[in-house]
Amino acid sequence: DGGLYFVTYPAGTGAEYNTKTGEFQRFPAEQAESMLTVGDATYFGVYPGGHIEKVVKDSTGRPQISKLFTIGEDQDRPYHMVESNGKLFIGSIPGYEKHQGALTIYDLETGEKTVEKGIVENQSVIGLAVRDNMVWGSTTVVGGLGADPIATEAKLFKYDAATGTKVGEYSLNLPGGQKPKHISALSFGPDGNLWGTTDGYVFVVNPDTMELVSEKTKNIYPEVTRYGMWRPMSYEWHEGLLYMNVASRLTVINPDTMEHRQLTPKGEEIARFAIADLAPGLVDEATGETAEGVPTETSNGLYFFGNAKSDTLRVIPMIEEVKTPVEPEKCRPGKGNGNAWGHDKGNGPNDNACKPGKGQGNGKGNGKGNGK
Structure with missing residues (x-):
């Protein structure tokens, strides 16, 4: 409904920013490592404890939180969630000094839960894409706090949700020969292939053969070779372009030509971002103009937090090209x-x-x- 949700670290406070009115309202919330909206509810993956909480608005429009379920099986950080056919698919990090992350599937209608602990041995699950009951996942070699990694190379995997079986486990085989420690931001592109990122790469994989599509795999930031611990990278497909924080650098990519442009200053890490309505009265830092001064063709904003101004929600107006x-x-x-x-x-x-x-x-x- 045009609202952006976020939470603070350390935990205790959540907020909604209404992009239609430019208003904030705050509410109690724990440390959500991931968020996903399905229908009229938003699901928070909460640390510590590996809980999934459900956020809905009451009759006054105020967000209300209730606990839905706990993953269990030593899972502590639900770091990534996607939804398909009424089911939540959750990738998680294990607890303190543990190594086995998990893929969890939760049926929102029946409450049935499946936890595939250690679906990739001694690795945690931080990337997921689902199509026709088939799950494509990706991992980080890092387990819980205090657990030195055992695995040396992050992997891709396929899991058949209909039969409950892992189909296969795959190395990424990057053209430079490096062995990634962290693979994330899996999604299906307009070409039907599986897109993602690791280190400074944006990569594309044929989802059937699990082989790299070489002409679409590009090392955008070659100086980055060992990036990432747990935190998944974010992505948004918008009007034919891919927005992704490759190695925490907010980047826009043309999937046809693989041309790219970094959208935020060099050296600034962007942890999360979202595309939503451009709220009234916002100031464009580049031009100093308010939203009213932006061309009427502008309807969306690219909202983000970055470490340069960690307590400030910022926005880039997404100005469409206007041909006179x-x-x-x-x-x-x-x-x-x-x-x-x-x-x-x-x-x-x-x-x-x-x-x-x-x-x-x-x-x-x-x-x-x-x-x-």
Whole structure:
């Protein structure tokens, strides 16, 4: 409904920013490592304890939180959630000194829960994409606090939710040969392939063969080689473009050409972002203009928090390209005594001529041409 939810760290306070009115309202909330809206409810993955809480608005429009379920199985940080066919799919980090993360599936209608602990041995699950009951996941080698990693390479995996079986586990096989420690931001692109990021790469994988699509895999920030601990990268597909905080650098990518542009200053880490309505009265830092001064074609804003101003919600107005119609120059006919394009002096073409001149002349002023 046009609201952005966020929580504080340390825990205790949540807030909603209404992008339609520009108003805030605060409410009690614990430390949510992930959030996902399904229908009229938003689900928070809460640390510590691996709880899933449900946030809905009461009759006054105030958010109200209730506990839905606890993952269990030593899971502590529900770091990523997606929804498909009425089910929550949750990737999580284990508890203190534990190594086995999990994939959890929760049926929102029946309350049935499946926890696949250690779906990738000694790794945690931080990326998920679901299509037709098939789950594609990605991992980080890092387990819970106090647990030194055992695994040395993050993996991709496939899981058949209909049969409850893991189909396979796959290395990413980056062209540079590096072994990633953290793979995240899985999603299906408009080409039907699986997109994601690791280190400075944006990669594309054929979801059937699980092989890299080399022409769409690009090392955008090659200086980044060992990025990431737990926190998943964020992504948004919007009007044919992919927005992603590659190595925490907010970046927009053209999926057809793989051209890209970094949207925030170098050196600033962007942990989370979202695309929503551009609220009234917001100031564009680049121009100093309020939203009222932005072209009317602007309807969305790219909202984010970054470490340069960690307590400030910022927005980039998403200004659509506006093409101003170009009025054609009014042409004038030639006088018929110059070249074939109507120049009346016979020394070159007249760019504004409507049609070739009808008189004699070849454009050189000698009067011997035939007007063709």
